[in-house]
Amino acid sequence: MRAVITADPGDLDAADAVILPGIGAFRDAIHTLDARALTPAIHAAVATGKPVLGICLGMQLLLTESHEMGRYRGLDLVAGEVTRLSEDAGDGTRVKVPHVGWSRISPAGGGAFKEPLFDGVPADAFMYFVHSYECRPSSPGVATATTRYGAAVYCSALRRDSVVGVQFHPERSGPHGLTIYRNFRTSIVTSREWSHGRTAGSEIRTA
Amino acid sequence: MSVRVIARLDIKGPNLVKGVHLEGLRVLGSPERFARLYYEEGADELLYIDVVASLYGRNSLTDIVARTSREIFIPLTVGGGLRTIADIRTVLRAGADKVALNTAAITRPDFVREAVERFGSSTVVVSIEAIRHPDGRYEAYTENGRERTGVDALAWARRAAELGAGEILVTSIDREGTGKGFDLELTRAVATAVPIPVIAGGGAGTFAHVRDVVVDARADAVAIASVLHYNVVRRDDHTARVGDEGNVEYLKRGRPGFGKVQDATLADIKAVLRESGVPCRPVGAEAGA
Numbered sequence: 001m002r003a004v005i006t007a008d009p010g011d012l013d014a015a016d017a018v019i020l021p022g023i024g025a026f027r028d029a030i031h032t033l034d035a036r037a038l039t040p041a042i043h044a045a046v047a048t049g050k051p052v053l054g055i056c057l058g059m060q061l062l063l064t065e066s067h068e069m070g071r072y073r074g075l076d077l078v079a080g081e082v083t084r085l086s087e088d089a090g091d092g093t094r095v096k097v098p099h100v101g102w103s104r105i106s107p108a109g110g111g112a113f114k115e116p117l118f119d120g121v122p123a124d125a126f127m128y129f130v131h132s133y134e135c136r137p138s139s140p141g142v143a144t145a146t147t148r149y150g151a152a153v154y155c156s157a158l159r160r161d162s163v164v165g166v167q168f169h170p171e172r173s174g175p176h177g178l179t180i181y182r183n184f185r186t187s188i189v190t191s192r193e194w195s196h197g198r199t200a201g202s203e204i205r206t207a
Numbered sequence: 208m209s210v211r212v213i214a215r216l217d218i219k220g221p222n223l224v225k226g227v228h229l230e231g232l233r234v235l236g237s238p239e240r241f242a243r244l245y246y247e248e249g250a251d252e253l254l255y256i257d258v259v260a261s262l263y264g265r266n267s268l269t270d271i272v273a274r275t276s277r278e279i280f281i282p283l284t285v286g287g288g289l290r291t292i293a294d295i296r297t298v299l300r301a302g303a304d305k306v307a308l309n310t311a312a313i314t315r316p317d318f319v320r321e322a323v324e325r326f327g328s329s330t331v332v333v334s335i336e337a338i339r340h341p342d343g344r345y346e347a348y349t350e351n352g353r354e355r356t357g358v359d360a361l362a363w364a365r366r367a368a369e370l371g372a373g374e375i376l377v378t379s380i381d382r383e384g385t386g387k388g389f390d391l392e393l394t395r396a397v398a399t400a401v402p403i404p405v406i407a408g409g410g411a412g413t414f415a416h417v418r419d420v421v422v423d424a425r426a427d428a429v430a431i432a433s434v435l436h437y438n439v440v441r442r443d444d445h446t447a448r449v450g451d452e453g454n455v456e457y458l459k460r461g462r463p464g465f466g467k468v469q470d471a472t473l474a475d476i477k478a479v480l481r482e483s484g485v486p487c488r489p490v491g492a493e494a495g496a
Contacts, residue, residue: 024327057327087402095208096404096427098329098373102209102251102488126209126488128251128282130304130329130373149208172282172304174246 001185007032009041017188018045022057026066026082026133029057030074039075046077051187052163053117059158059165060135068133078160080137090151098132099149105156105168108143115144115157117164117183125176127168129156135167162191209486210421211251211428212476214435215408216241217258218287221267224258225436227384229336229352232258235436239274244439246279249473249490253279254376254406254430256307256334257287258351269301276302286334286376292325299326307376309334310349313356313363316370323371332406333367334376335360336383337393345393352380361396368401375401376430379409386412386433386467394424406430412467414479421485431476438470 003019004011012018020042022029033039046052054062063074066082074082087094104124107113112123129147134154137143145157147167156167164184170177216238217224223241224232235241242253253275257268272285285298286307295306306326312319312333322331336352337345337360345360364375377397379390389410398405407420408430420426477487 023330025324028324094402096402098403099208100329100374100404101211101428130282132328169282169304172280174280177280 001188007036007038009037012038012041012045015045015050016192017051017053017184018042020052020054020058020061022055022059022061024057026057026060026068026074027070027072029061030072033061033075042075043077046163049162049191051184051191052077053184054163054165056131056167056169059167060133062163062165063135063137066133077163078137078142078158078165079139080135082133082135085132085134085154086150086152088151095150098130100130101128102126103129103147103149105145105147108146108155113145115159116187117157117159117166117180118145119183120179121176127170127173127177129168131167135165209251209488210426210480211406212473212480212487213252213254213406213428213430214242214245214250214473215254215256215430215432217256217432218268218271219257219259221271223436225384225433226258228380229258229383235440238271239278241436241439242275242279245435245473246281249477249488250281251488252282252284252428254307255283255285257285259287269297272298272301272303284332286332292321295322295326299330305330305332305373307332307334309336312367313347313349313358316366319367319370319372328371328373331372332374332376333364333372334378335364335367335397336378336380338380339390339393345396348380352383360393361400364397364401368403372403374404374406376406376408378430382410383408384433385410386469388412388416389420389424389426391419391424394420394426398425398427404428413469414471414476417476418479418483418485421480422483433468434471434476435473437468438472441470
């Protein structure tokens with residue numbers, strides 16, 4: 001598999017899959033996507049059923065709108081909004097925001113993970129998080145994993161058709177995180193069997 | 208939320224070094240090799256500090272960061288001599304996840320705001336290195352403890368958080384490298400003054416020190432160097448791997464200042480934290496290793 005970091009809409013068209021990584025602020029990221037004509041290119045990739053993986057801010061960008069430092073429209077691939085994490089620890093004290101560190105991801109609805117991206121990842125595995133905002137999808141059914149921080153349990157991974165998002169950083173979550181990337185690669189291969197033989201996996205930089 | 212145990216690696220040129228009070232640096236070996244071991248043994252993060260921070264040494268730091276990030280899949284924070292947005296971009300592009308800013312930030316606090324606007328809060332760690340004065344006040348120092356600033360460490364921590372820093376790394380220069388324990392008062396003051404996570408550094412020498420700084424002083428994470436490095440060196444004594452590369456004879460001679468360090472592995476440290484009711488990410492098989 002070949003991965004390229006790109007800001008060129010043409011690369012997304014040629015790619016078999018798209019990763020939306022995320023560092024930075026929502027407003028700047030969505031403006032950059034718009035300015036570089038990447039927003040329609042991402043929508044086009046989704047329309048053709050290509051796997052799209054949003055990581056951290058990249059997951060938040062998938063939603064309808066964000067309340068980070070104002071109110072900004074997102075890619076609206078998953079209905080819902082992005083709001084600030086609560087500082088309520090549930091015992092009268094406060095938790096620190098940003099949430100920085102290792103927290104467990106639990107299968108939404110209990111049991112084992114049914115999400116193919118998490119094949120081989122044990123329920124309640126630790127993943128590395130760095131964020132101040134959380135995704136609140138309108139339909140609870142899209143959540144594939146949840147995470148507890150302070151008193152709140154929020155959606156830490158989601159899926160709508162070929163679009164998946166994770167709030168944590170699999171690339172910085174040790175061996176379990178690498179399993180997630182291997183599963184994403186498998187999903188690209190599966191998806192390619194539907195279409196024709198392209199070889200490039202593509203990554204776009206948002207910040 | 209688990210408490211993070213962070214392995215701190217001070218780097219000079221191509222080497223992992225360790226000093227006392229940020230001075231008297233000695234070469235221990237190759238940073239990548241220590242980093243690899245810490246990753247495999249359950250470190251939650253790595254912290255690389257370029258202690259010389261000269262522009263001339265920058266290429267070797269960038270190379271070390273690039274090699275590390277290709278092989279090691281936990282977060283990596285890099286600090287030391289980052290003075291411009293371009294400097295930050297260089298280490299992030301090399302594979303760092305976060306940067307630690309000290310001298311440039313305290314000299315010009317707006318640098319923190321600019322870095323946050325460009326790279327996001329979660330990427331910017333403000334590093335505060337403090338010395339305690341006889342009146343109990345803590346003053347922030349720069350240039351690895353060589354230059355005083357006149358800035359009150361606690362006020363600077365609050366200001367850094369307001370400017371958008373994602374975390375504060377607070378290091379007691381008085382305790383750094385001594386193994387006499389963290390400065391609990393300094394850590395507690397900073398940890399309760401800011402709404403963002405605080406990493407405590409400087410002074411870890413025993414399990415009790417690590418437990419105290421988390422349980423009593425409310426640190427959200429601990430940065431540990433000597434305790435971990437000396438364990439690796441001691442283990443290597445039997446295989447003579449590091450001994451060939453680094454100047455570690457002083458460890459065996461028990462020079463003053465090193466004798467108080469009770470070396471340990473990450474698994475040892477986390478086991479003690481867990482016994483004290485502090486949640487930690489597991490190491491070994493449970494972590495998928």
